[in-house]
Amino acid sequence: MSISSKTTALLIAAAATATVAVSAPAAAQQTINLTAISGYPPPATWIGSLVDAYMPAVDAKLAKTGNYKINWNKGISGQIVKPRGELEGVETGIGDLGVIVTAFHADKVPLYDVSFKTPFSTNDIALISRTTQKMVDTFPQYNQTWLKEFNQVPLAPTGAVDNYMLWSAKPISDLGQVKGLKVGAAGPNLPWVLAIGAAGVQTNLADAYNSLSTGIYEAMIVWRQGAGAFKLCEPAPFAFDATLGGVNGFSLNVNRDVWDGLPKEVQNALQSSTSAWVEENVKRVNNGAVWGLNRCQKEFGTKVTKASTEQRNAWAQALPPLGKQWAEQRNAAGQPGTEILKAWMDELRAANQPIARHWDRE
Structure with a gap:
């Protein structure tokens, strides 16, 4: 084969190889x-x-x-x-x-419960x-x-x-009015209402509308976005805000x-x-807090009663030492309850939150 023929053959082979390389499919997704x-x-x-x-x-x-x-x-x-x-x-x-x-x-993942054992501490959900x-x-x-x-x-x-608030079928302006009232709450915050004499009923957000409408309970601890999104303020249009805080x-x-x-x-x-x-x-x-409250007020005539500082402090002091009890239980189970409780409260104190009770110092 002549030199020119060899060169042509090589060029054709190279072109073919390039064509194969270009047309080869990428790895499948x-x-x-x-x-x-x-x-x-x-x-x-x-x-x-x-x-x-x-x-x-x-x-x-x-x-x-x-x-x-x-x-x-x-x-x-x-x-x-x-x-x-x-x-x-x-x-x-x-x-x-x-x-x-x-x-x-x-009962299964109790360490996450620390926020429920330290109410009246913060309403900053980002924090x-x-x-x-x-x-x-x-x-x-x-x-x-x-x-x-x-x-x-x-x-x-x-x-x-x-921020949890107490939503009810009838107006509440004083803690004494809660005594004997059937109040729905998630399990961990039932102690908040039991401490002021309520008859606590364990519930969840999905069941709340029907339960409030049928009288299974007459009031519920819930937040503004939840009250608006699930229309809980229709059967419970009155809200008592003691800045219970968030979780x-x-x-x-x-x-x-x-x-x-x-x-x-x-x-x-x-x-x-x-x-x-x-x-x-x-x-x-x-x-949703702003939207929820606006919806409740416009569509269902919601009225919010703001607790006085004295009422808020009285409610906080009525509770048992939730933080200490929780920490001791976690310690007994081999978990660092005391350390977690202190670390949690230290973070809130460092952020200058409206703490009504220092749960780790009792």
Whole structure:
């Protein structure tokens, strides 16, 4: 073969190789199916934020490389589990991930209960969220409980409530009027109303409207956004505001077996997107407080009675030493209850919060 023929052959071969390289398909994108569960609908801020902020944030992170895509199955609004069923649902793998309402599982994850044992301390939900995350980061027992006992990987906690108020069918202007009243509350804040003579009824937000409407209870401890979003101010249009304060209440968790089977890039996207969920939830609670109260006032004639400082202090002092009792119980269980309680209150004091009772100093 002549030199020119060899050169031509080489050029043709190179062109063919280049054509093959250019036309070779890129690695196929992998689709991962994930089912998120909750017994609550999107008007619940922690679920609306999950759907509208967290899932898109995860999608956006994965889209940067295009290696993976999540096909979200939104098993919310009680489609798969009812309220309170999220913990077991994620633990057993009925759902791949979900928002656990820690307030309903104080017997299982008691460390999250510290905010319920320190009422009358803060109504800053952003501070509550940050402080809870700091407790999780500081005390490994928080995450160890999820991992070792409930087959779950916790991604992040967030605040639930900015400020609880007492909503009732009839006006309340004095603590004495609560005595003997049937009052609905989540389990951890039942002691708040029992201390002033109420007949406490354990309940949840999803059942509250029907329960108030049918007289199962006559009043309820709830926050403004919740009262407006779930129309609780229709059967209970009167609110007594003693600045009971806010609480942490949620943990976004993934089933551990599912987590272990996910590619590292997907794990990173799920973990690093939690700030979108936390921030949106805080925003919705705060904005919802204004919106919720406005709705209640305009549509249902809500009237708010603000407790005096004396009334607020009297209510706070009527409670048993919740913080001390909780810390001692955690200590006895081998957990750092006293240290967590002090660390929690120190954060609130450093932020100059309206603390009516220093629960760690009793």
